[in-house]
Amino acid sequence: MFNFNRRISFIVALASLSILPMSILRAQDAGALLDLLVKKQLITDQEAEEVRAELxxxxSTTSAGKWKLSNPITEIELYGDARLRYEYRAGRTDDLQPLGAPGAGVAGHRDWQERERERYRLRLGLRIxxxxxxxxxxxxxxxTSPRSTNVTFGDDSGVNGPFSKDSDRISVGQAYLGYKGFHDITLTAGRMPQPLITTLMTWDGDINPEGLAEQWKHTFNFEFGGGTTESAAGYSKEGGKGGAIAQSSSEPFKLKIDVFANFAQFVYDDSNPENPLGARSTTSANTGNPQxxxxxxxxxxxxxxxxxxTFPKNIYAQIAPTLYNYTGNGDTFNVHYVGGSETLPNGGTSGSLATNQTGINSLLVFDMPWEIGWKLGELPMRIFGDFAVNFEGDDRALAAGHPGKGDQRxxxxIGVGVGQLKAKRDWQINVFWQHTEQYSLDPNLVDSDLFDSRVNMEGVAVQAGYMLSDAVTFNITYGYGWRSDSSLGTGGTGDIGINPLDEYQIFQADLNVKF
Amino acid sequence: MKIKSALILIAVGFASLEARADRLVIKGSDTLGAKLVPQLAEQFKAQHPGTTFDIAAEGSTTGIAAIIDGTAEIGMSSRRAKPAEVSAATGKGKNLKPTIVAYDGIAVIVNSANPIKGLTKKQVEQIFTGEVSDWSAVGGSGGKISIYTRNTSSGTYSDFKEMAMKKRDYAGSSQKMAGNEQIAAEVGKNPNGVGYVGMAYVKASGVKAMPVDGVTPSAQSVQQHSYAYWRPTFYYTNGEPSGLAKQFLDFTIAPAGQKIVAQVGFVPIK
Known part of the structure; x- marks a missing residue:
């Protein structure tokens, strides 16, 4: 009888395991069930092995089974996104233009440069x-751009004919290794996702910095008050115990505080070589004198x-004060920043655009992004903002040839957001105002779209999104800005070939697919 | 013409050599192939005169690969075939069939002078990963723990990691030994030593086997799977075995074969 029952159990076990979807069932997953059946003496070890081998x-014949992963990998996540974009971007010269005779390619007064383009991007990643x-x-x-993953349709050189792949190149966006073995601490090295909390004002979202990062985060939970109290017996028309005794309970006030510290040492610019053969070369780029x-x-x-x-009822507030400083010089960004000039023409080797737009001299920037969120009914809302000051603004202005403009630091x-993008039919709108002064921030890092990678700009931006499905989002972005201090250039290297950029606008319509 | 005839004769000669019914090629695990299978083969030959064996004990991986390649009738393995191996076999039209031939228990041993009476699975993990480094942390009388393990090429090295250490790394201070004898000898000499050995070595001089979660390693506790650290060992064949391979497999799991299994320090399957 026992053997008969055991045989039946074996067949049932085999059938049960076989009808489970193979995409989610692996032989290893079935191991616990088989072990249990063996322990209960419903099947023998040998029978369990045969089932295991069969599974x-x-x-191994399924799609999932054909992926082979090495043993040290405990989990692997494939993710990515693809985006189609239409973009209109335009900038206008100021009232002082032209300084030369207007003509083809020479800017005139309040002259617009406009660009329309259709673009795509593709990102494919593994988290291991x-x-x-x-x-x-x-x-x-x-x-290959650090601040953009877009490829413009049709902008290849004509050498290979139309639809060539000159610009359709794949680059390594991230390559990093990390360790989480210490409690609350994450250590990362390599070309990594942004480890800091930032906004578009200080960091373009496409930048993957290179170097080291150390992150610590600890959560504290507090509870105040709460409990159940019984009120005194009161009048009840129905009478009886239930009516006479009223219980009132109050929820405890729960407060969660995530305290975090993020430190990073990014390799901004590698000097090559550190020790050249013979005498070190000199340059007059910064002061006019050989250095x-x-x-x-x-x-x-x-x-x-x-x-x-995080307070009860989905209310939260976050603040992330940050100090950035730079050490060393490198061999690419060591020329003093000028950021254009209001008195030079845009064209030519001695024009406004030809002045240095990328120098990282005299930058000691304190930055404080913040956000407060709550729910209005079921609707998520938030206000957010960022404030930054460059403590070395005076030196940066002086080196740029504007000793009286150190206050431009x-x-x-500041903005407001409504809604969220998490699932199909979700929508979201963000509106914000932004103001960046000429010597306030590193112009190599600021967002490349909303104000064309420039500083000394201010204006408004609107971002709206709607999720067509859990994976597909439609986004619209509009930005309109103008020069903040009209006596200075608009520093930074953008897509619009104008400096000072007196007026600027951008419109983007995106279709995103995330997986 | 003569050359052609000679080639045909040579070819026929090789073919007949391959087709000899009394020769069995066995490849694979050194755990099984070092002692157990050669002794089984000797006993089998005594009962089947004229039978010859070609045994190559170069690791479980080689045994499974030999079945996939068709270069052996039996593949010895101290581990289950990996999905990649099963996939490779399927691709070559082979069917890896496992047959459990013995159990292998792995005992945690300490010096017989160590007053500790037993360990939990958690404590074993903590000791071998280096999470605790003094015997006082696991109920002992104090002293820096000296860890002895098999070397990294051993299947037992990785099996113990999987069974006892949740696949975590061994402590950096652990000392790698060539085999069970060496581990038992070192632990026997060192009052603060700890290591793991096959069941056949728990009676070595100067050592004692630790109960784990209250269960002492024994043939019975391994057979009942109540002891934590055990593993099945296998013969792999291409589908259902036949001919001499089937006879040898049947002999191995029969009482006579299982008696030899017990004699060489493994645990019989029943």
Missing amino acids: TKEV TLADDWFAGVRLETS LVPNTDAFMLAWQVGARF YAYQ
Whole structure:
């Protein structure tokens, strides 16, 4: 009788395991069930092995089963997105133009440069969890630009004919390794996702910085009050116990505080070589007098400490004060920043655009992004902002040839957001005002779209999105800005070939697919 | 013409050599192939005169690969075939069939002078990963723990990691030994030593086997799977075995074969 029952159990076990979807069932997953059946003496070890072998064989013939992963990988996530974009971008010269005779390619007074383009981007990544608390990641992206992953349709050189692939290149966007073995601490090295809390005012969202990052985060939970109280017996028409005794309970006030500290040491610019053969070369680019070309690497250091307070009823507040400073010089960004001139023409080798737009001299920037959110009924809402000041604004202005403009060291953003994009039919609108002064921020890092990678700009931006499905989102972005201080250029290297950029607008319509 | 005839004769000669029914090719696990299978083969030959064996014990991976490649009739393995191996076999029209031939228990041993009476699975994990480094942390009388493990090429090294350490790394201070004898000898000499050995070595001089979660490693506790650290060992064949391979497999799991299994330190399957 026992053997008969056991045989039936074996057949039932085999059938049960076989009808489970093979995409989610692996032989290893069935191991616990088989072990249990063996322990209960419903099947023998040998029978369990035969079932296990059969399942492994069947799984190996499925699509999922054909992916082979090495043993140290405990989890791997494939993710990515593709985006189609229409973009209109335009900038206008100021009233002083032209300084030369107007003509083809020579800017006139209040002259608009406009660009329309259709673009796409593709990003494909892997997040890998490894044994013993290690992790790694890699992401491939279109474009070689650090601040854009877009490829413009039809902008290839004509050498290979139409629809060529000159600009359709794949680059390594992220390649990093990390360790989470210490409580509350994450260590990351390589070309990594942004480890800091930032806004578009200080950092373009497409930048994947390179170097080291150390993140610490600890959560504190507090409860105040609460409990159940019984009121005194009161009048009840129905009478009886239930009516006479009223219980009132109050929810405890729960406060969650996530305290975090993020530190980063980014390799901003590698100097090559550090020790050249023979004498070091000289340059007159900064002062007009010959100086030795810098031969040390430039590092950007970030020090961020902050907290997120989560109150009952979905109310939260987050603040993340950060200090950025730079060490070393590198061999690319060591010329003093000028950022254009209101008195020079746009064209030519001595024009406004030809002045240095990328120097990282005299930048010691304190930045404080913040956000407060709540729910109005079921509708998520938030206000957010950012404030930054460059403590070395005086020196930066002086080096740029504007010794009286050291006060142009502030930047701020303030906005409001409604809705969220999480699932099909979700929508979201963000509106914000942004003001960045000429010597306030590193112009190599600011967002490349909304104000064309420039500082000394202010204006408004609107971002709206709607989720057509859980994976597909339609977004519209509009930005309109103008020069903040009309006696200075608009520093930074953007897509519009005008400096000072007196007026600017951008419109983007995106169709995003995320997976 | 003569050359052609000679080639045909040579070809026929090789073919007949391959087709000899009394020769069995066995490849694979050194755990099984070091002692157990050669002794089984000797006993089998005594009962089947004229039978010859070609045994190559170069690791479980080689045994499974030999079945996939068709270069052996039996593949010895101290582990289950990996999905990649099963996939490769399927691609070549082969069917990897496992047959459990013995159990292998892995005992945690300490020096017999160590007053500790037993360990939990958590404590074993903590000891071998280096999470605790002093015997006082696991109920002992104090002293820096000296860890002895098999070397990294051993299947037991990785099996123990999987069974006892949740696949975590061994402590950096652990010392790698060539085999069970060496581990038992070192633990026997070192009052603060700890290591793991096959069941056949728990009676080595100067050592004692630790109960884990209250269960002492024994043939009975391994057979009942109540002891935590055990593993099945396998013969792999291409589908249902036949001919001499089937005879040898049947002999292995028969009482006579299982007696030899017990004699060489493995745990019989029943």
